[in-house]
Amino acid sequence: MMKLFGYWRSTAAYRVRIALNLKKIAYEHVGVDLVAGGGQQHTNAYGHKNPSHLVPALExxxxxxxxxxxxxxxxxxxxxxxxxxxxxxxEARAEALAVAHVIAMDIHPINNLRVVQHLGATFDADAEAKAEWMRHWMATGFDVLNALVKQDTAFAMGAAPGLADICLVAQFYNARRWGLDLQAYGRLAEIEQACLALKPFADARPEAQPDATN
Amino acid sequence: MMKLFGYWRSTAAYRVRIALNLKKIAYEHVGVDLVAGGGQQHTNAYGHKNPSHLVPALExxxxxxxxxxxxxxxxxxxxxxxxxxxxxxxEARAEALAVAHVIAMDIHPINNLRVVQHLGATFDADAEAKAEWMRHWMATGFDVLNALVKQDTAFAMGAAPGLADICLVAQFYNARRWGLDLQAYGRLAEIEQACLALKPFADARPEAQPDATN
Structure with missing residues (x-):
């Protein structure tokens, strides 16, 4: 059986969980606590699996x-x-990939835990400055998504959920976690809700994972 | 003929130029000056083409x-x-994509012009602090690449250049521009040189573009 090294709150791991569920691939969940004890992702044992010391990794x-x-x-x-x-x-493939990449390249990496930690270490950013940083990049990206997702379909790019929806749902979890004002993103929230009504998405939610702590 | 909206120094545009050249696809170069007059990428005319106001875009x-x-x-x-x-x-495809994504997701977005500008606006980061920020994320990513690229092949992942090499060459341009110490990255520099010896890569170099200014 495949093993997914992840963390309940990691939105990148969340994406992979949704994909595994959509594909009906059974897997073993291995929690890598990104917070406790300074972060288990930094251990040599995990670095041997993933030299980037990030989650997820799929064995x-x-x-x-x-x-x-x-x-x-x-x-x-x-x-x-x-x-x-x-x-x-x-062309449709390229457009769907672009939507996914607006999230996976233009939002998520800039808001990654290690980047936000580096803001604190380098510029003395406090908790509120870090949250504001994250909201800024989420709003910037969501404004672009408003222009790129389809308006008249059940999901982001068509009648069935795909990579764009996977990335969107995971990023929306983070947006809610950090208190982004979602008023301008009604269409995106509609897509999120359509996805979360499906079991492969619902089962992948952070709160539903065995390592969820609160 | 396709039109590539880019900027000579944009490493993301550089990637697309290499790919177009490798595929022998003729294209028209349209310069979008990211610096002059506050940045042509911010105009409504360009936003109509690319709502993210980033380069590149391919028409x-x-x-x-x-x-x-x-x-x-x-x-x-x-x-x-x-x-x-x-x-x-x-599996080989996934490994090559992962190498490309270490650069395109874990280095480049964090060092994007707008992110570095935001560091200045938000945390009063000066030119040296911005350069140090960029070098930090490049070194972090290059350390991972050292572990992921193949050691005994002409290019990053095999006998022919591909997506991983495209991303690597473009990022190395930026690393040299910002003065990253490359001593620990001999194998990566070797791959860069093997690529730049090929015309599709050499013709795509920033310095070879019509909008290059110095």
């Missing part, structure tokens, strides 16, 4: 470890083609 | 505009399959 039955959430999801989409996570038409 | 002959460098490169790889930019074997 295959062969023992090979894959890293980077979107690379892992691309792998799962190849391994189990149905349901497909990206459209087949090349 | 197809149909007038449709694709955004996000890695989504654009994925599109080009579908449009013109040879030479392939990712391995065919699913």
């Amino acid at each position: 295959l039955e062969s023992g090979k470890v894959l890293t980077q959430s979107l690379a892992i999801i691309d792998y799962l989409d190849t391994l189990v083609p149905a349901p497909p996570l990206l459209p087949t038409h090349p | 197809l002959e149909s007038g449709k505009v694709l955004t996000q460098s890695l989504a654009i490169i994925d599109y080009l790889d579908t449009l013109v399959p040879a030479p392939p930019l990712l391995p065919t074997h699913p």
Whole structure:
């Protein structure tokens, strides 16, 4: 059985959990506590699995470890083609990937735990300054998503959920956690709700994970 | 003919230029000056093409505009399959994507111009603090790349250049620009040099672009 090294609150791990569930791939959840004791991701044992010391990492039955959430999801989409996570038409595929990348490249990395910790260490950013930093990049990205997602479909890019929805739902969890004002993002919230009504998404929620602590 | 909206020094645009050249796709270069007059990327005219106000954007002959460098490169790889930019074997593909994503997700977005500008506006970061911020994330990512790239191949992941090399070469341009000490990254520099010896890479260099100013 595959092992997913993750953390309940990591939105990158959340993405992979949704993809595994959509593909109906059973996996073992291995919690890597990013907070307790300074962070288990920094141990040599975890670094041996993932040299970036980030979550998630997916250990295959062969023992090979894959890293980077979107690379892992691309792998799962190849391994189990149905349901497909990206459209087949090349331009539609590029547009769906772009929506996913607005979140996975233009929001999430800038708000990553280690970046926010580095803001504190380098610029004495306090808790409120860190939260404001995170909200700034989420709002900036969500404004772009407002322009890029489809308006008349059940999900972000069409009639079925895919990679764009996976990234959106995970990022919305973070937006709510850090108190982003979501008033301007009604369409995005509608997509989030459509997704969370589905069991593969609901079962992947942070609160539903065995390592969730509050 | 396709139009690439880019900027000579943008490493994301640099990636797309390399991919277009590897695929032998002729394109028109449209410079979007990210610096002059506060930045042409912020205009409404450009925002109409790319709501994220970032470069690059690729306008197809149909007038449709694709955004996000890695989504654009994925599109080009579908449009013109040879030479392939990712391995065919699913695990090898995932590993090559992960190397690309260490750069495109874990380094580049955190060092993006607008993020560094925001550091200045929010935390009074001066030029040296900004450069140190950039070098920190480049070194962090390059340490990971040292562990992930192959040691005994001509290029990062095999005998031919691909997406990982494209991202690496562009990021190395930035590393040299901002004075990162490259002593610990001999293997990565070797890959960079192997790539730059090839015309598709050399022709895509920032200095070779029509909008290069110094």
